[in-house]
Amino acid sequence: MTATVNTSLNDAFRTIITDESLRFLAFLHEKFEPRRLELLAARKERAGAYDAGKLPDFLPETANIRNSDWRCADIPEDLKDRRVEVTGPVDRKMVINALNCGALTYMADFEDSTCPTFFNLVDGQVNLRDAVRKTISFTDPSGKTYRLKDKVATLLVRPRGWHLYENHITVNGKPMSGSLFDFGLFFFHNARELVSRGSAPYFYLPKMQSYLEARLWNDVFIAAQAFVNIPRGSIRATVLIETLPAAFQMDEILYELREHSSGLNCGRWDYIFSYIKVVREHPQYVLPDRSQVSMTSPFMDAYVKLLIRTCHRRGTFAMGGMAAQIPIKNDPAKNEKAMEAVKKDKLREVKAGHDGTWVAHPALVAIAKDVFDSEMKGPNQIYYIPEAGRDITQQQLLTPSVGEVSLEGVRENIAVGIAYTEAWLRGVGCIPYLNKMEDAATAEISRAQVWQWLRHGSKCTDGTVVTKDLVRGIVAEESRKLAASVGQANKAHMAAGLIEHMLTADTLPEFLTSLAYPHVCTTSTNARM
Numbered sequence: 001m002t003a004t005v006n007t008s009l010n011d012a013f014r015t016i017i018t019d020e021s022l023r024f025l026a027f028l029h030e031k032f033e034p035r036r037l038e039l040l041a042a043r044k045e046r047a048g049a050y051d052a053g054k055l056p057d058f059l060p061e062t063a064n065i066r067n068s069d070w071r072c073a074d075i076p077e078d079l080k081d082r083r084v085e086v087t088g089p090v091d092r093k094m095v096i097n098a099l100n101c102g103a104l105t106y107m108a109d110f111e112d113s114t115c116p117t118f119f120n121l122v123d124g125q126v127n128l129r130d131a132v133r134k135t136i137s138f139t140d141p142s143g144k145t146y147r148l149k150d151k152v153a154t155l156l157v158r159p160r161g162w163h164l165y166e167n168h169i170t171v172n173g174k175p176m177s178g179s180l181f182d183f184g185l186f187f188f189h190n191a192r193e194l195v196s197r198g199s200a201p202y203f204y205l206p207k208m209q210s211y212l213e214a215r216l217w218n219d220v221f222i223a224a225q226a227f228v229n230i231p232r233g234s235i236r237a238t239v240l241i242e243t244l245p246a247a248f249q250m251d252e253i254l255y256e257l258r259e260h261s262s263g264l265n266c267g268r269w270d271y272i273f274s275y276i277k278v279v280r281e282h283p284q285y286v287l288p289d290r291s292q293v294s295m296t297s298p299f300m301d302a303y304v305k306l307l308i309r310t311c312h313r314r315g316t317f318a319m320g321g322m323a324a325q326i327p328i329k330n331d332p333a334k335n336e337k338a339m340e341a342v343k344k345d346k347l348r349e350v351k352a353g354h355d356g357t358w359v360a361h362p363a364l365v366a367i368a369k370d371v372f373d374s375e376m377k378g379p380n381q382i383y384y385i386p387e388a389g390r391d392i393t394q395q396q397l398l399t400p401s402v403g404e405v406s407l408e409g410v411r412e413n414i415a416v417g418i419a420y421t422e423a424w425l426r427g428v429g430c431i432p433y434l435n436k437m438e439d440a441a442t443a444e445i446s447r448a449q450v451w452q453w454l455r456h457g458s459k460c461t462d463g464t465v466v467t468k469d470l471v472r473g474i475v476a477e478e479s480r481k482l483a484a485s486v487g488q489a490n491k492a493h494m495a496a497g498l499i500e501h502m503l504t505a506d507t508l509p510e511f512l513t514s515l516a517y518p519h520v521c522t523t524s525t526n527a528r529m
Helices: 019-051 060-067 092-100 118-132 178-196 211-228 250-256 270-276 298-312 332-352 362-375 394-398 407-427 440-454 467-484 492-504 512-520
Strands: 004-005 084-088 106-107 136-138 146-147 154-158 165-171 173-177 200-206 236-243 261-266 319-323 356-359 431-433 436-438
Touching: 004 019, 019 165, 019 173, 019 178, 019 211, 019 270, 060 250, 084 092, 084 362, 092 106, 092 118, 092 136, 092 146, 092 394, 118 154, 118 178, 136 178, 154 178, 165 178, 165 362, 165 512, 173 178, 178 211, 200 211, 211 236, 211 250, 236 250, 250 261, 250 298, 261 298, 270 298, 270 319, 270 440, 298 332, 298 394, 319 332, 319 431, 332 356, 356 362, 362 394, 407 431, 407 436, 407 467, 407 512, 440 492, 440 512, 467 492, 492 512
Parallel strands: 084 106, 084 356, 106 154, 154 200, 200 236, 236 261, 261 319, 319 356
Antiparallel strands: 004 165, 136 146, 165 173, 431 436
């Protein structure tokens, strides 16, 4: 088996990209890449069926799994309390602050909040390796030093989704799966160390669309555990239900991963994006402004109820969604309003039956924790099986939000898309924008909504019809504003070009990150190892 590194490595990176780790990556690639490609091809076939009117539904062939009694694996001790999870990218300072901030768990994110430059990805692996061993430290330019406290959050890691590639590593001339690259390096360097410390490798799995994709992950786990000789079942994985097709297969996804499962999560932002993608050709499902698509919208409410009941029936976690707000330091009144919105959202989650929730900023940890502490007396509420999700139907999971499209909403979505893409092209995976933390998921909603409105000729509240000329004009205006605000070293022109293409294409492009990825690849040096 041959692995080739298609870029240069510094000394620190050579401690991660070793002969042994590359052999493990090549092993994963050769064993599982054919199935991954088959599953991606199946996605395209299903997308064609959705466009033709055959929308997702519960699968008759797996009814026995939904209707029979079985449970997921017992929960490890250091995962039993997940009432507040903080998420964020894998730069060194973020890793330390997230582990120290008082959250019960920290999801180190190689996906939506990390731009997949080779530096970001491998530097993140260095940082997590040091964090696992509790040797990580960081000194900022002012001389302030950051180190881990004695008590830190439990670590979970989110690799990229099955659809993404890692072009900097090829096996027999073919680029690796980004999923297997991110998972493989973390697992290879840390699995045995974590087990020796009384923990284990814990993961979040993103953007799956079917139970067969979950089966592939489970087989990867079995093979990986055998390769490094740790007990089968050591791994635990929480699946983000962030695609509409996966919502109809929650039981089946848990079943496939049951010996490695630690539940499901309401990946709310990507879920809205997926909803738009699936129903894109059908005007009866056009959504209103993003601000009007709330968790109480019919299709979102049904999704939450089904997820909580499904998880608790199977004895595992039903995790809530992300609070994207960030502190507003220069406006106390606005900050109070934003923090009240966080409290209200978290209260809805805990009363619905969620076992924990996500925040994007360490300053929100205490707010979310106070809400869960007041309403959830034990470490979780898996024992609570709500009746509300018993008979959720296809229609309920498809019923859209009621609301309006505004010209301001069109402009804000375009501005978010350009601003995020510009930052991403510079290697930054999440940005503060209009008092929220925007990452790939929220940027995807923004550009998909505009595409949907344009596709169906939506009329704004002021009578303006969404047309290509309107969209192109706003793209030009917002890119000029961004270029002026960011300064000379910006990628606003390139970002605007990418966004304009995505907004006006005849077919909705599948992923922003897939289209932009070639612009952040630096394959300059071939180093065979």
